[in-house]
Amino acid sequence: MVWNVRKAAVIGAGVMGSAIAAHLANAGIPCMLLDLEGLADRGIAKLKETKPAPLYDPAFVSRITAGDLDKDLAVLASCDWIIEAVSERLEVKHAVWGKIASVWKPGIVVSSNTSGLSIDAIVSVCGEEMRSYSVVTHFFNPPRYMKLVEVVPCSKSDPTLVKEVATFCRDRLGKGVVIAKDTPNFIANRIGTYAMLATLRAMEKHGLSVEEVDAVTGPLMGRPKSATFRTLDIVGLDTFLHVCRNVREQTDDALEAAAFAAPPLIEELVSRGWLGDKSGCGFYRKDNYAKEGSDRIQALNPASMTYAPRVGVKSSFIDAAKLAKGTTGKLRAIMQAADEDRLAAFAHDVIEASLQYAAEKLGEIADTASEIDQAMRWGFNWEQGPFETWDALGLEVLASALEERGKAVPAPVAALLDRGLKTFYSSKDGKLFNYVKGEYKVVEEPPDDISLRRLKESGRVVFAGDGASLIDLGDEVACLEFHSQSNAIGPGVLAAIRRAVRETDSNWRGLVLANEGRNFCVGANLMLLLMEAENEEWEEIDLIIRDFQDSMRGLRTLARPVVAAPHRMTLGGGVEACLPADRIVFSAETYFGLVETGVGLLPAGGGCLAAAALAQDRAEAANLDDVRQPIVALFETIAMAKVSESAYHAKRLGYWRPGDTVVVREESRIAEAKRAVLELDRLGYASPGGNRKIAVGGRDAAAVLKLGVQSMRRGGYISEHDVKIAGKLADVLTGGDVPAGTVVDEQRLLDLEREAFLSLCGERLTQDRMRHMLATGKPLRN
Template sequence: MGSAIAAHLANVGIPCLLLDLEGLAAKGIARLKETKPSPLYDPSFITRIRAGDLDRDAALLSECDWVIEAVSEKMDVKHSVWSLIDSAWRPGMIVSSNTSGLSINEVTSVCGEACRRNAMVTHFFNPPRYMKLLEIVPCRETDPHAVAEVARFCQERLGKGVVMAKDTPNFIANRIGTYAMLATLKAMEKHGLTVEEVDAVTGPLLGRPKSATFRTLDMVGLDTFLHVCRNVRENVTDPLEAAAFAAPEIVEVLVSKGWIGEKSGGGFYRKNNAEKGKDRIQVLDPVTMTYGSRSKVSSPALEAAKLARGTSGKLQALLEAAEHDRLAAFARDVMEATLCYSAEKLGEIADTAYEIDQAMRWGFNWEEGPFETWDALGVGETAARLEARGIAVPAPVASMLAKEASTFYIKKTGSLFHYSKGHYKYVEENKEELSLSVLRDRGKKIFTADGASLIDLGDDVACLEFHSPHNAIGPGVLAAIRQASEEVASNWRGLVLANEGRNFCVGANLMLLLMEAENGEWEEIDLIIREFQMSMKTLRVMPRPVVAAPHRMTLGGGVEACLPADRILFSAETYFGLVETGVGLIPAGGGCLASAVMAQERAEAAGTDDVTSPLSQLFETIAMAKVSESGHHARRLGYWRANDAVIVREESRIAEAKSAVLELDRRGYAVPEADRRVAVGGREAATVLKLAVSAMRRGGYVSDHDVRIAGKLAGVLSGGDVPAGTVVREQHLLDLEREAFLSLCGEPLTQARMRQMLATGKPLRN
């Protein structure tokens, strides 16, 4: 965990000293290179971490501004390390523990007062790069100014979602999350459910991650889970609460066998590597303690819940079926137990419902926190249902209802207020952030079309937001792009392309393309591609600056929507790539044109007119359907342009894009050339690109159809059958894109790839 925290500090440009027992720090750094998914945004960032030995190099601690302790969760070990830190402490140094639940007051009891005034918990959730939550817990003596500075730094520089917690066992997220797991195991036993049945219910149907209960436990480690349970059990004063955290027998049995989850090769699930061409994942039968094949889980209640809209709709569907469906009854019991416990802990583990909800969203990836769920189901209605079932209504809920407050949250003119200690408090807005949902609530929508909306960001900057299913680009979104371009060109200073969906854009509407191809509607496909190309060109030549701010999955057409922008501000977690070859096609919305232009620009920057070398990198990236593993990694794949940048704090991404638009406008924006001339590699470059593919075919790495697709791609990127260095107009490249795309659409093997992707989400290599 220490090396993973160091990796994330290195990700944002902070040099780190990693100290451990002799030799272990160097080994920890070496493991970072092999860990998947990578803890680093870019492999080169590992040079920002320096290894040292704790015994030999402890004096170097005094040179550090922030010392983070991440040793084992044993108080005697922590005391020995904190005594060492205390001896090296100097004024201005912040010291924190990454403990997941031990008392910071007890941890720092071996330190002097000066150190304690600058000490706190900074609990990074694992893995630190990917998990947003960071819980801060001050000591009794901690200077509030130090807490505020650390919180600000962790939010703004590290991109974390910071929650203030109290010095109670397991703090917020692990306290609630562990209880929810235990309540799930208890309800599983009560209703006689299997492992697969529990996971079928406790994933997305309850607004939880797909890993649900048992896959999550396997990832966390069953031994770690028992440790967290024990920490609460041994440190709470209420005997009933301590009993609720008793170790489940099934988990103890598995741990005694060494079956502690993924790190041991199996827990509730394991992979049977002896199976070939089948489902190799086996599941535990808790009765026989043997592994067997997984079975599909279904019931009328589950099917009805799947069809309901949103998490609250799914929960309501399960509640309505609870009296006649055992899976729904199980879901009700888990839900009610979790809601009640969360409400009972309000004020004890955190001051506000808002902090608890944020912790569960960020730390356990719940779609809704427990108090948001109370509101969604109706606080009064849920309390009445609990009473009817003989369950005590938690005191904070009863008190709130007695004061005629019916929800934990209310919205007024787009601002959020949360209920706390008898009245509603305003949730402070960060002035460096812009929320499209808040702006919509405040009436800042300029227009809404089929699949997209234009939002006023203020200061005469507009934002085009996709909101089609999966933010896929279809005819409605393309029309909205053209309408937005016309509107912004006439009345605004510039345009931001961004949204707040789960992903920026997963590409074009593949289902529509497949339907047209299977029906032989070639003219219709040709029209769709022409409209796509025209829409992207409209963005590129707009007489106002355009800044794209993609996040998470940005694939195929989503990339092609970003490349016309004057600047791309990648979220740090942006997975960016032209992946059309995975469905048997090539980019045809201007992606090949943009790649040819980037190759020309890189050749010019290198002082040569030979585009073959820069084109080869882009060709390999596109032909292999490579996707960046971060915003920074997009540079290694060849998608980066001179003015592009990475934004670590995702919440500030849209505000930063707006600022970039205003900066480009202030400089005096030059309207781009409408029909660019591009120097292409021609026949010679195409031959070089195709030779590389032929070598891969001989090695058995690609299929004949892969070779065919790559050949089409090479021909387009190199500008067709022309001599090297020929200068062509951009429309020539767009025509080549469209022709190659159409020809591949007619291939049965390509259509098979498209069907596979739509059915399974996975590529077919035929």
């Protein structure tokens, strides 16, 4: 029987335990949160205040029940899964596991959320049968947003159960799961902590400042924007020292123990109580008395242990490396410049040390290179794992460089080279293999996953356009993949959409809209629109908008089913591309919204039309006499450029239609979308047809909307330009100057959209907003 969780319990209502309970609730699992009397209630209350939100929807908190560990201990016997998330002290964990053992029944899985303590040591207080049901499930913080879960079996864990726990965490909780060995700090913290220690040593060697280190060790090296010191502040410097100590005290290797020695600088900061974000200062702090408009962030000067406004780093090397294509290109630029530039030399030392250490630990902390790479990508947000980087930079090149510098070539690297092999990974027939103990073995992937990258590698591209491509998903279903800059919608994408519509109509059972970019689509090509507006090319803008509207209409009226599968940022034009689809399969982490007002415009690619149609559908479903109530809600959502905090929040914002669904596991959304296409086709799909008729609110509804806008203006919440934008939006959404309840055809709404959009493009304040968004990534309220 496959393990299933109908009810779970989390013991420990601190930040981590409460957040794990919240994510179980996100997945629809009823959960008890247990702690000392009153603490669980407090933990649940904090979930409602925590930012970013641990819950997909605030209503999901009802799935969590507070309890007292001692008084409610017996309830554990009715659970399928018990997760211990108490403090990282073995004696505390022993006390809790002893209590669990007193009520435990065969079949109940018990796991510890420890970040690095030995699971064998933890379960030593339990009987042998309970040990067979015991593992580590190490969630990374915050559990909703961080993808990694490390599953670590103890020496007595049932191997079948371990696989089922991993599968459940992957499929029901949407996690990226790696199987780690019971070694100090497991995989991600082991490699990640070493990399940070190597960074601190290289910083001292090359005499770099805090700002210089973070300028190099962020996206330039394929690492997160938080780089090194911002990351340490978020983690907590005392926590970092604890992780270092955990390896240092448990390793038998004297050299490794020395490598994990506590850095004197961080010890000094901790002794002063400067722990990072939790104490208000660490390597950075905020100056609340700084001048308005100035940078409030100050950086630490380690030499004087004082803070000063952070200094921007100017470097011709950094400028050149940023121009390199992709993470691999940037890393190669770093390695090539190491003999000429001090920042590059520093980065070279960090990269080399990290790669060497990761390779040395292969086999000790995990059996495969892919598990280590996945752990670093999912747990530390590295763009490339260490073994992917070995392959990208070249095993022979790196090994020769190590030998020249008098350093040992790691045994797994030497073993590959001795066999005449040059990479840890290889691919064949659309499958990925990695080198394991003398042979290449396939990297197991979930059977339901569809990888567009692998399909393209295996020759399944139907056509490759400028900005988008059509890919064969199998079973006569095609997928249109955006791949423009930031997946923004411009002329190339629109041309590909129209071509995909023609192709699908003739040769396919249906069409999926999906991609594997960082975000689904951040909107239209704003730079292009601004350039045309500044040059007063109004006919060109008119043509662009007509093309946009026609392309979206083509998707909506296609004689085959269309299913959109958005993920992450899906904004403006990205939303307008999804709403014509017959179904939307949302990734749970989809941030969905028509945000054009933020740049002084309004939705003109059919977004206003779609909103008016949604309002009509809402009115009909609720048996309302007119569309006023639903149009007010949608107007507020669009006028304030609201973006959903999850796919479930998109429903609250009014964007859902009957049949739309959510998948927690982002990688499964393309397969789910394909299934939805096939199901619609099987049921005898009929196109909704051409020119829709929509009942609109007319001038009366527009007056109500504008009255609310004026009230906000009098309250000082919005500017005069906001009033102008909102007024035009109100007129479009309500169908213009017509009586309430007038039935108009969709072309009238599209014309109103386009005319209002063109008018706003000509406004200087709108152009200022567009320019500011392109320069800063933030809206301007002028």
